[in-house]
Amino acid sequence: MPELALVLEGADDRDLTKLGEYRGVGGYRALDKARGMEPEAVVEELLTSNLRGRGGAFFPMGRKASFIPKPEDVPKPRYVVVNADESEPGTFKDREIMFRVPHRLIEGCLITAHSIRSQNVFIYIRGEYLAEFEVVRAALDEARDEGLFAGVTVVLHRGAGAYICGEESALLESLEGKRGQPRSRPPYPAVSGLYAAPTLINNVETVSTVPKVIELGGAEYAKIGAPPNSTGTRLFSLSGNVARGGNYELELGTSLNDLIFEIGGGIPEGRKLKAVIPGGSSVPVLTADEVDTPLEHDAMTERGSMLGSGAVIVIDDRCCMVQLGLRVAQFYMHESCGKCTPCREGTRWMVQLLHKIEDGRAEHEELDLLLSVCDRILGKCLCPLGDAAAMPIASYVSKFRDEFRVHIDGGGCPFGGEASLEGVMAPVDQHTHHPVAEVPA
Amino acid sequence: MTLAEQIREIAAGYPQSRSAVLPALRLAQEQHGWLSPDALREVADALDLTPAYCQSVASFYDMFHMKPVGRHLVEVCTNISCALVGAQQVLEAFESELGVKTGETTADGEVTLRALECAGGCGWGTVVAIDHRYREPVRAEDVPTIVSELHDA
Numbered sequence: 001m002p003e004l005a006l007v008l009e010g011a012d013d014r015d016l017t018k019l020g021e022y023r024g025v026g027g028y029r030a031l032d033k034a035r036g037m038e039p040e041a042v043v044e045e046l047l048t049s050n051l052r053g054r055g056g057a058f059f060p061m062g063r064k065a066s067f068i069p070k071p072e073d074v075p076k077p078r079y080v081v082v083n084a085d086e087s088e089p090g091t092f093k094d095r096e097i098m099f100r101v102p103h104r105l106i107e108g109c110l111i112t113a114h115s116i117r118s119q120n121v122f123i124y125i126r127g128e129y130l131a132e133f134e135v136v137r138a139a140l141d142e143a144r145d146e147g148l149f150a151g152v153t154v155v156l157h158r159g160a161g162a163y164i165c166g167e168e169s170a171l172l173e174s175l176e177g178k179r180g181q182p183r184s185r186p187p188y189p190a191v192s193g194l195y196a197a198p199t200l201i202n203n204v205e206t207v208s209t210v211p212k213v214i215e216l217g218g219a220e221y222a223k224i225g226a227p228p229n230s231t232g233t234r235l236f237s238l239s240g241n242v243a244r245g246g247n248y249e250l251e252l253g254t255s256l257n258d259l260i261f262e263i264g265g266g267i268p269e270g271r272k273l274k275a276v277i278p279g280g281s282s283v284p285v286l287t288a289d290e291v292d293t294p295l296e297h298d299a300m301t302e303r304g305s306m307l308g309s310g311a312v313i314v315i316d317d318r319c320c321m322v323q324l325g326l327r328v329a330q331f332y333m334h335e336s337c338g339k340c341t342p343c344r345e346g347t348r349w350m351v352q353l354l355h356k357i358e359d360g361r362a363e364h365e366e367l368d369l370l371l372s373v374c375d376r377i378l379g380k381c382l383c384p385l386g387d388a389a390a391m392p393i394a395s396y397v398s399k400f401r402d403e404f405r406v407h408i409d410g411g412g413c414p415f416g417g418e419a420s421l422e423g424v425m426a427p428v429d430q431h432t433h434h435p436v437a438e439v440p441a
Numbered sequence: 442m443t444l445a446e447q448i449r450e451i452a453a454g455y456p457q458s459r460s461a462v463l464p465a466l467r468l469a470q471e472q473h474g475w476l477s478p479d480a481l482r483e484v485a486d487a488l489d490l491t492p493a494y495c496q497s498v499a500s501f502y503d504m505f506h507m508k509p510v511g512r513h514l515v516e517v518c519t520n521i522s523c524a525l526v527g528a529q530q531v532l533e534a535f536e537s538e539l540g541v542k543t544g545e546t547t548a549d550g551e552v553t554l555r556a557l558e559c560a561g562g563c564g565w566g567t568v569v570a571i572d573h574r575y576r577e578p579v580r581a582e583d584v585p586t587i588v589s590e591l592h593d594a
Contacts, residue, residue, distance in 0.1 A: 077456070089520045089559040120456070127467075127504045128560055130573045155454055160463050161503030163558065177459035179501040195456055238564055239522035245564030281521060281559075311563065313522055327521055331558055337501075424524040425532055427503075427556045430544035 002254035003263070004224070006212045006233045007205060011100045017135055019142040022103040028148060030211035034111040035150070042115040046210070048218030050231045055083055055166070055203030056280065056309045058297060061210075062218075067190035068116040068198045078118040079194045081175070081201040082109060084125040084136075085159050085166040089281035089331060090311030093235035094204035096247045098125070098132040101208065102139035106154070108207035111214055113152050116200050120153055124171050127159040163335035167383045168201045170337065181337045182383035205235060205310075226253030230296035234310045238264050241271060241316035241420075253296045260291065260314055271316040275399075279308025281328050282388030284395030285315075304395070320419035321400040322407055325393050326354040330426035332389030343386030346377040350393055351428075357404060360412030367404055371397055444472055448487035458488055466499050475506040503558075511546040511553035513591055515539075516570040517579075519556045522563035527581065531567045532556060534584035552591060 010016055010025035022028070034042050046062030053059045068078055082105070086094040097105060109121045125133050137156055143149065157175060164170045165180040172194050174180035193199025209232060213221045222231045230252035236259060239245045243265030250259065256278060260266065267273055273288040278295070284305040286293060293303050300307050315324070333347035353370045356362040374390035381387070397404055406414050413419065442450070447468055452461035465484045466476060473480040476499050478492065485492040499505040515535060519528045532543060535554050539547055546553040562568035565577035571587065579587070 086561055087559060090522050090563050091559075092561040092563050095561050126561070127463075127502070128557075128570065128573065131575065157460075158464065158467065159502070160467065160505055162501060174463070175460060176457065177462035177498065179498055239566065240525045240563075245522075245566070247564065277521075313525075313563070315525065319525065324521065327519075327524060331520060334558060421521070421524050422529070424519050424529045425543050425556045426519060427558050430556060 002250045002258065003248060004233050004251050005249050006224075007097060007104065007208050007235060008101060008249050009212075016101045016103060017099075017139060019103060019139070019146060022101075026215070027103055027211075028107055030214040031107050031110050031148070034114055034214050039115050039117050042111065042214065045213055045218035046115070049213045049221040050218075050228060051206065051209055051213055051221070052230070052297070053203055054205035054209070054234060054310065056088065056282070056306075058307065061202055061206055064190060064202070065112070065115055065200055067188070068200055069191070071117055074198060076197040077120060077195075078116050079197055079199040080109060080113045080116065080118045080121040081168075081172065081189075081194060081199055082121065082123040082204060082207050083166060083168065083171055083201055084123050084129075084204045085171060086126055086129075086204070086309075087163045087166050088309040088311060089328075090239055090277065090313045091237050091280050091309040092239075093237045093247050093310060095129055095132050096235065097204055097208050098129070098136050102136045103143065104211055105136070105204060105208045106139055106143050106148075108210040109154060110148065110150075110152060111210050112200065112202070112207055116198075118200070119151060120155075122155045122157055122175060122194070124157050124159060124165070124175055127161050133158055162337075163331075164337045164383070164385060167385065170383065171201070172199065179337070181339045182385075184382050209233075225251045226294065226296040226298075229298055230307075234295070234307070236295065237309075237311045238314070239311070240277075240314040241267055241319075242314040243268050250295065253294050256286070256293050256295055256312065257291045259295065259312060264314070267314065267316050271318065273314065274317045274319055275315040275321070277311070277313040277315070277392070279306045280311040281313070281331065281392060282384075283308045284391050285399060287399055316420070318415075318418070318420040320358075320413055320415045320421065321396045321403050322354060322358045322413065323415075323419055323421040323424075325396045326351065326358055327421055327424055327426060328392055329354055329389060330428045332385065334426065334428035336385060336389075340381035340383075340386065342377045342380045343389070346373050346386060347389050349373050350389065354393075357407050358413055360407060360410065362408050364405070364408055367397065367401075367408065444469060444483055445487040448484065452488060459490065461488060462490070462495065462498050463502070466495065466505055470505060474512075475509045477509075509546075511551050513552045513594065514555065514570070514572055515552055515587075515591070516555045516557040516560070517543075518558070518560040518562070518566065518568040518570075520559035520563075522559070523566035523568055526566045526578075528567040530581040531569065531579055531584060534581040535588070538584055538588040
């Protein structure tokens with residue numbers, strides 16, 4: 001079986017939220033090992049492992065760490081920030097890591113801090129994650145009382161409900177006590193991050209993998225999974241129309257087909273697979289014919305999609321792709337921070353156009369207008385939120401164009417009120433106080 | 442400890458005190474029930490900021506209430522993973538059991554019902570958060586029991 005527990009190792013057998021239990025499975029030994037190494041040697045191991053960011057951007061963590069200037073060159077504090085603001089629709093893996101193996105996250109934080117000679121760690125946890133906050137807080141107290149911090153301070157900071165704060169520069173703004181709006185880059189956080197000081201910011205799963213990299217050594221870690229680009233394991237969050245949803249830690253390179261049908265038990269009620277979103281709602285969709293794709297970076301890129309946050313959303317044949325597009329667009333419209341015009345206005349236009357198509361009030365030109373709106377958002381904003389709205393919608397149109405056409409030709413939804421997402425209420429519908437710009441004629 | 446003292450204690454844990462705005466607003470909301478003008482002024486005074494600044498920050502985040510809400514908060518995730526497995530039916534069951542529309546508060550001021558963007562429990566949908574404690578999975582038939590528990594609470 002391709003299931004391989006590295007990040008969640010030991011958690012099925014023992015209560016690893018307790019420090020003693022975590023030590024019983026070798027916990028905090030990698031920290032001792034790392035502290036016996038020069039910081040540069042730790043970064044070297046991360047580089048060799050090719051551990052890539054598990055939040056969605058897939059950037060090599062070792063390279064990010066190597067960008068942090070040395071204390072003698074920049075006489076400022078250096079900060080480690082952990083992005084625990086998990087909110088990409090479909091994703092619930094960081095939550096499981098924090099809830100079940102909080103000490104592995106803390107050990108990863110302390111090793112990471114050592115690797116860049118930092119004395120300050122901030123964990124920015126999503127505000128809605130109350131139970132997880134309590135577990136991590138208790139684990140931090142235990143580790144602090146045991147003297148594991150060795151002078152490092154770790155602050156657990158709660159967000160307050162904003163998807164955009166998962167974007168690293170918005171997170172830093174929020175952590176500084178501001179509205180969570182992305183910054184223009186450069187400068188990147190490694191040069192000027194939190195409080196304008198060098199900052200290394202990584203996702204929970206990435207940081208929680210660091211102890212294993214140090215334990216095995218970078219070279220050994222790099223043999224796991226689908227080297228050279230997709231090394232190690234990932235926690236895949238499986239959800240939607242699938243029998244056994246949940247998080248599964250798999251070697252990278254496992255086939256999407258195996259995840260859905262072997263591990264996940266397939267589509268319930270004898271339904272047929274229609275589409276799969278392989279990496280969270282921001283990524284382009286795959287059709288049922290593309291389900292043989294291996295869960296690794298290069299193969300996904302070849303198929304025009306991405307592994308993103310590792311959230312696999314399974315969609316059966318009761319789903320109307322226009323309704324799916326509408327619900328996805330409503331999410332991004334709600335979460336757009338409002339700073340960049342293409343995203344702020346474009347997501348609204350997308351919602352309006354998709355409403356028209358779903359209701360059968362659209363002309364064929366408006367399908368092209370929808371694609372043109374997507375195109376005018378892509379790559380034109382300070383952060384990837386606009387892209388995250390435009391890419392999936394454009395992919396639904398290109399891969400299911402006939403279904404969109406039937407809506408226009410037939411004057412409405414062919415599912416006749418029986419589709420799985422029929423009439424679903426989006427939170428954006430609760431907010432009526434924002435003036436909404438109309439799509440220009 | 443007064444609210445101002447609690448806020449200053451939190452602020453001392455950060456290199457810059459403004460970083461304490463979110464925790465301070467959360468604390469003020471817990472004590473006042475919502476971020477009333479008085480609550481915002483208390484936060485502002487404790488952190489040496491203006492009430493307008495605190496309001497501008499608070500209004501950015503979904504978890505801060507700029508208007509009064511019920512004593513209990515029921516939030517139903519309706520993002521795609523939950524919606525694919527029946528979130529709308531769960532939401533409608535709450536509407537009918539509570540006798541309110543989504544976004545409204547019951548007449549006795551007890552319960553506010555909201556739809557929520559992805560709560561991060563997608564594999565165990567539908568996720569419902571009752572006063573920020575997750576219940577998962579919730580099906581429409583579970584709703585009457587949950588509502589009667591709420592009335593007893």
